[in-house]
């Protein structure tokens with residue numbers, strides 16, 4: 001396999017990736033793209049990036065595109081990632097959302113291998129128990145979505161290695177919400193999992209008609225991969241499916257500067273949350 005992708009081939013490959021999933025790639029990350037694509041190309045029998053780019057122009061299938069997306073997406077996640085958004089949920093946001101409601105809808109958008117939706121479910125479970133019996137009857141559903149069927153299947157299995165549970169979970173939560181299996185892996189308990197629905201959603205061409213209105217949207221560590229126009233489009237759609245008094249939380253290293261939107265921010269502890277301007 002060649003040890004460089006020419007600018008011409010890179011333009012075709014990155015243009016194709018942007019077309020199918022919106023991920024925007026610069027030539028200065030050429031080595032990264034090569035690193036991510038090389039095993040897929042070897043598996044498919046391509047001996048050069050120019051043959052691969054010609055193939056993209058003519059022969060792609062849906063299943064091939066899915067494999068390409070799986071290779072190119074960054075699926076890094078962990079339980080209670082950054083912690084402070086979850087503190088904001090348990091300290092302020094959940095109390096506001098659960099008050100006077102019978103049902104809450106939450107979207108974990110770009111959920112990767114599932115640590116985020118399961119962390120949200122754990123926070124809610126703890127919150128409801130601590131405030132019992134005030135919110136015992138409030139129902140909640142978490143829609144957990146991702147473009148990559150591989151990570152979604154992993155998330156839906158709810159089974160994590162010792163290393164994965166060691167990232168973000170203390171012994172108490174591990175004992176409370178997971179069952180240790182004979183092979184040393186940990187499986188999420190069904191009473192928590194039953195609140196979560198896993199669905200495949202591509203932000204690039206998402207149909208928001210399929211969604212309910214949400215009270216909380218966690219869109220963390222996803223926008224960074226897109227260009228400004230697509231970010232604005234996604235944020236507009238998010239705005240349309242967020243309740244007037246709902247909350248949007250994005251990743252710690254992300255912001256909405258330079259995008260057109262109708263949100264104001266509200267600082268809760270160390271978290272910037274976004275509220276609709278109404």
Ligand SMILES: C[S@@+](CC[C@H](N)C(=O)[O-])C[C@H]1O[C@@H](n2cnc3c(N)ncnc32)[C@H](O)[C@@H]1O
Pocket residue numbers: 021022023073074075076077078081109110111112113116145146147148151201202203204219220221222225251
């Ligand atoms: C870095 S992970 C973030 C996981 C989790 N939200 C967190 O903060 O820990 C980014 C996820 O976004 C997903 N993603 C990338 N492009 C997407 C698209 N066009 N539509 C939906 N999901 C996408 C990737 O598959 C990946 O799992």
